[in-house]
Amino acid sequence: MSEQYDVVIVGGGMVGLTLACSLGGAALRVAVLEASPLATDWPADSIGLRVSAITHASRKVFDNVGAWQGMVDQRVTAYGEMHVWDAGGEGVIHFDSAEAGEPSLGSIIENRTIQAALLQRAEQFDNVELMMPARWQQWHDEQNRLCISLEDGRQLRTKLLVGADGARSPVREQAGIQTKGWGYDQHAVMAIVKTEQAHLHTCWQRFLPNGPLAFLPMHDHYSCVVWSTTPDQAAELVAMDETQFLAQLGEAFENKLGQVLEVRERGQFPLRLQHTLDYVKQRIALVGDAAHAIHPLAGQGVNLGVLDAAALAETILTSHAVRRDIGSLQNLRRYERWRKGQNVAMMLSMDGFKRLFGSQLEPVKLMRNFGLNATNSLTPVKRLLMEYAMGDRGDLPKLAS
């Protein structure tokens, strides 16, 4: 006996769960398959290593699906300012939410908090079924359906299969969807640290010759460090003893917040740019990192994925309301057209920034420092950049507007 669904989502990460919640309460039967068991509680004094800078647009989506309060109940740190400077010159740019008439530029949230709040919200919808741990093995086409076989022998039939299964996406692979991209020959070292001085609810980012070093504000005097550098230096930074790490980090950051006093978790993540040639096929759609992976220097990766999820949900619900086939290629192409252009534009600008700030050529250094200072003094240009960074620009899905 096989179970019948309208939408099966593979991947219960931040993006897959956002999609599930966006379809919550609709007259559609939805299943989420997640390979790992997801944590919903942890010791009160622990801090998750993976964090995300969440834009206003993502916050609105989380709020509209009823998951934002669950995140606030755990821990959310709003930041009102962003201070960026270049190690290769005098260039500085400072963003202040007050200049955009907003109380904040965004929020720093642990990924586990986002995931747990979305999971708890998804559990409240009668039409959403969470299967975890569960892993699909293969699927085959049937008339107007896909038949999915799970590793535990179960079979599910669905009108639409969504790959929200991350950058290595097995769904994308089985669907034969090609990707384009390149490794950055950079790894990001992430670490939770405590500094002598308060972070002033500001995101700090210094562009070093090997890559950007960011301090993202968390509670009390804690910050999450995201230090993009060569794979060799990243491995050294993760392996070195605490005293050495604190000294090197403080020096690289020019001790902007005084001494770095303590480091908790540390980890290293390879960085690459990757984009799929197609987001959709008949009965298949990709969202989040399954469709695109981006350099974390402006903290946009999961935010693009949240907008994918909201846009796909809107596309599904609109076509369902007029009794169209939600899994038809013609219908799914609307979602692809909606999101692809916006994602590509953001990916290419981040790639451009990464290259511009990675260059050690003197004329380029001079130009970028001049550009930073010029932009810093041009209020309308700064306001526009802030609107992009807050996610308030572009063709937003209803859940984000």
Ligand SMILES: Cc1cc2nc3c(=O)[nH]c(=O)nc-3n(C[C@H](O)[C@H](O)[C@H](O)COP(=O)(O)OP(=O)(O)OC[C@H]3O[C@@H](n4cnc5c(N)ncnc54)[C@H](O)[C@@H]3O)c2cc1C
């Ligand atoms: C160092 C670093 C810093 C970052 N900082 C930011 C930031 O500040 N802001 C931001 O917006 N983004 C940031 N990002 C990007 C962000 O982390 C990703 O975009 C985001 O995690 C992608 O979410 P996802 O749900 O698409 O995929 P994932 O988080 O990869 O989730 C995929 C899920 O699918 C599951 N899965 C995989 N295969 C199967 C299968 N066969 N069956 C069932 N389940 C399966 C996995 O277990 C996983 O839970 C950063 C990334 C890095 C590397």
